Amino acid sequence: MLARGIATGSSGTTLCPTWHGAGQRGTAWSEARQLAFDFPVPLPPVSVPLALASGRTLARDVAAQQNLPHYSSSAMDGWAVNGSGPWTLSEERRTLSPDHASTIATGGLVPTGATSILRKESGQITQDADGKLLLALNDRAQAGEPQLGQHIRHAGEEAAAGEVLIPAGTVLNPAHIALAAVAGHDELQVDAKPLVAIVLTGAEVVSAGIPAPGQVRDTFGPQLGTVISLLGGIPENPHRIGDSYDEWLSALGSSEAPPGEQPDVIITTGGTGPSGTDHLRRAVAALGGRVLLDGIAMRPGHPAVLAELPDGRFVVGLPGNPLAAMMALTTLAEPLLAALGNRSLRAVGQAISGADIDPDRDRTRLIPCRIIHGLAFPISHTGPGMMRGLAWADGIIAVPPGGAQAGEPVPVLHLPWTTSKETTVAANTRARGTPWHA
Ligand SMILES: Nc1nc2c(c(=O)[nH]1)N[C@H]1C(S)=C(S)[C@@H](COP(=O)(O)OP(=O)(O)OC[C@H]3O[C@@H](n4cnc5c(N)ncnc54)[C@H](O)[C@@H]3O)O[C@H]1N2
Ligand code: MOO
Secondary structure, eight states, rough: OOBBOOBBBBOBBHHHSOOOTTTTTOOOOHHHHHHHHHHHHHHEEEEEEEETTTSSSBBBOOEEEEEEEEHHHHEESSESSSSSEEEEESSOSSSSOOOOEEEEOTOOOOTTTEHHHHHHHHEEEEOOOOOOOOEOOOSOOOOOOOOOTTTTTTTSSSOTOOEEEEEEEOOOOOEEEEEETTTOOOOEEOOOOEEEEEEEOOTTTEESSSOTTTTOSSSTTTTTTHHHTTTEEEEEEOOOEEOHHHHHHHSSOOOSTTTOOOOOOEEEEEEOOTTTTHHHHHHHHTTTTTTEEEOOOEEEEEEOEEEEEESSSSEEEEOOSSSHHHHHHHIIIIHOOOHTTTTOOOOOOOOOOOBBOOOOOEEEEEEEEEEETTTTESOOOTTTOOOTTGGOOOOEEEETTTBBOTTEEEEEEOOOTTOOOOOOTTTTTOOOOBOOOO
16 A cells, blocks of 8 residues: 655655664654654455454444344244134134234244234143134233234334444444344455564574573564554564575565455564664665655664555564564554554553653653553663563653653553553642653
């Protein structure tokens, strides 16, 4: 899916596809989020079988294909009767003459002429001198039974043909699926989920066991797919490559997947830096792609890249440092996947800072935090290469370049996997806190 076109930042400057090294500003964090959301055109809706539709967002109204129920049926086991009785029992199942009855089971088609259903418990059958079977009320029948229309489920009483039962935009739950089945649908049109290829780079990265010095244990392979799913994408199995330019070229080169199974997005890890083994930008350029965002004024994660290949696939280049990569994922991949999936951009919440946090020149600091009673407390062990802090975090404080004082409101994004959605602005709350230095 092609991007809408190279955008102009809110500052009015055209985005610069060059690497912003240490100390260079790059696109402002909030602007980068917005641009990553604005670039893609949403994918067209897809048709999915009912069994796979739960949790998806309906793209087109679901209407009743015919009256619901589509025929008048019995709500009880017993007899369809015409009149107030006694009745002559009839073998005829389609029409009932006055003072006639025929046996019927729950759900059975009510014969034309039937005025009500008599429950099995309320009737008894006798035989007259001619051998004719007669149905009459027994002594367990209630006074006035059967009332007119009693125990008949009338056609169309749940919905008329054409009535909208589930409006577009509904996130489908299992009961919606059942309703769609009852309404005669086999497949539903839902918002597409972008297919996401994952390319993990680095010859030093090992995917199992205890890494030797010079090696690192892969932090992305075991969890990135889960996070992509939480962000509304469909992850493919990770593809691992080393550090050579040729490997990068073939990993980003045209996909051999059949039409319909082509990834919409490729997420790469590593290779965003300035060294001779960092090939992301060169490979994108050699393939005729264009860099949409290069460098974000944030820490960690500033070398992150957003690019687009000529066939419309987006490339999100995450830095290799694990926490930096997760922050770049939140900044670029989350808005991109939301836009492709026709969802809205998640609003940044607010909490009260639980600590003084140092400014960082022109960059937004993204600091994993705990949120307790509306107060956001920065967590320790949040260096760019560390995962220990993030593992216990509820959210990320997006500390503005000017820093923050304890007691002031600060922007906070919840992590995609946290259940607590606590972000409140408690006026006049001033928390005691230790300063959080840059
Ligand atoms: N001269 C400069 N060097 C660096 C700068 C800079 O501005 N000037 N920026 C630093 C920052 S900040 C970051 S972030 C990284 C970006 O690095 P790359 O994206 O090029 O990633 P790599 O160099 O390939 O790896 C960095 C680091 O991450 C480890 N890594 C890679 N993949 C994995 C994985 N799957 N699981 C765990 N860890 C992984 C890799 O071993 C490296 O330790 O550049 C800085 N350098
Ligand atoms: O910004 Mo790097 O992305 O600090 O680790």
